[in-house]
Amino acid sequence: MSKYTVERRVHEKDIGLPPLPNAEKGKVIMRFAPNPNGPPTLGSARGIIINGEYCKMYDGKYIIRFDDTDPKTKRPMLEAYDWYLEDIEWLGYEPDEIIYASKRIPLYYDYAKKLIELGKAYACFCKKEEFKKFRDSGVPCPHRDSEVEVNLDVWEKMLEGLYREGEVVLRIKTDMSHKDPAVRDWVAFRIIYTPHPLVGDAYFVYPTLDFESAIEDKLCQTTHILRGKDLRDSELRQRYIYEYLGWKYPITMHWGRVNVVEFGKLSTSLIKKEIESGKYNGWDDPRLPTIRALRRRGITAEAIRKFYLSLGLSESEVNVSLKNLFAENRKIIDPKANRYFFVANPVEIEIEGLPEERTVEIPLNPNSNEKRILKGERFVYVSLDDFERLKGENVRLKDFCNIILDKKAKFVSYELSMAKKGKNIIHWLPKSFTMKCRVIGESVFEGLVEKGVERELGKVVQFERFGFCRIEKIEEEVVAIYTHD
């Protein structure tokens, strides 16, 4: 496996991820911890890729942990668990372990009890708004000083279901005068009677993310936590637990907020709403920034990977354009994508004076010797755009002949030299060799395509002078998803 080491080194240099602090080869343990309340998005991909890449780089252990401990406000979707696993694999990473927090709830109860016994956690009956006042003013609430026995008793009763939702919570004792209000006596457990999509009504006392995550990171012996800046304060909160239990907190790094200009601020819950309202046709609607939508469009995993590696671990918040992703993708697909003629909004023309029908051979791809064959015949289609723009002018039907463009076009010659180099060369289709084709992008294009695309099902091709598209369906008509130009 020494070859592997060499490859990695080259790889590392290539992508330029900085070395991880305190990382030892073979001893790194990292995790990506999503809540599966929808499929992974372009945003989730950053966590998947950065963590996954470092694990590869250091021969580390990669854990996927579903932080699914709120069946109500951030309700997980049953299908989304597998969607995550699928997309992670598609992006090129193999998890070494998969953890479902909702299946490990009793584990968290043990630590809760321990913390109560240590006097570091207490049952609090304050209403939300009441506690907010205490927190904002830095004053301890009346329950903070309850005896350990009382807290234990209330905790037991919570677990027995003797309280209503919202009546009582378990808080971690931190420091009510901590200068950052966000860390003051935070909630570790609350009561939720809504059944959980994965574990049903097995539990109704659920840990908050901060508690669950703190415990899990210890149990999994996570060495490095890499996540978005939005979870920065989690560290401050969780460190209290680590201190009380005598644990060592992992090394953390945080990246800034990513705003993809073309998508704006589309949260998973907002997308869900817009799918329900019918604005989008599903989670893989090509207009959406989900990984499955991008895949359907023909964006490669490699492009997404490079896109995020180029962002690195900067803590500044960024406004990036999809153009960068597309540029990466184009570099990858361009050498491989076969070329075809797609004529949008076809206009039929007749070439008057055509001396003979000719078979024209066109390279399938600029870098290959393989050819596709079109018949140069009297009746052909050109796109409405070209027709209107160039009507009356001398144009060349690419690889076929020169004509004066019109409904009744005049044949000029076959000579390439007659065409102005690089100018007025348009694509076309013989009337006898077409299939209907619909291209779905920002808008829908109806047109005709070469019959030869039949061999490209599932692949990304380039419709010359139009753009890259992924051939999704071939039935009576071809359905293609627009990738980018």
Added chain:
RNA sequence: GCUCCGGUGGUGUAGCCCGGUCAAACAUAGGGGCCUCUCGAGCCCCUGCCCCGGGUUCAAAUCCCGGCCGGAGCACCA
């Protein structure tokens, strides 16, 4: 309001910790040229940046202070 974190060409990233080699590099975008029977690719050239103000220093993108701007946290969300 309180707390934390950022601010390098149009957009990102590197450099900042350990001041000089940075009159600042790379990518992308934009402009121009070459090549090509694609509005794609490739090749070449060009445009363009250290938020502001003080301070420390022989020397500051880099250290200190103060502003300004942006973002995040302050949920019984993750």
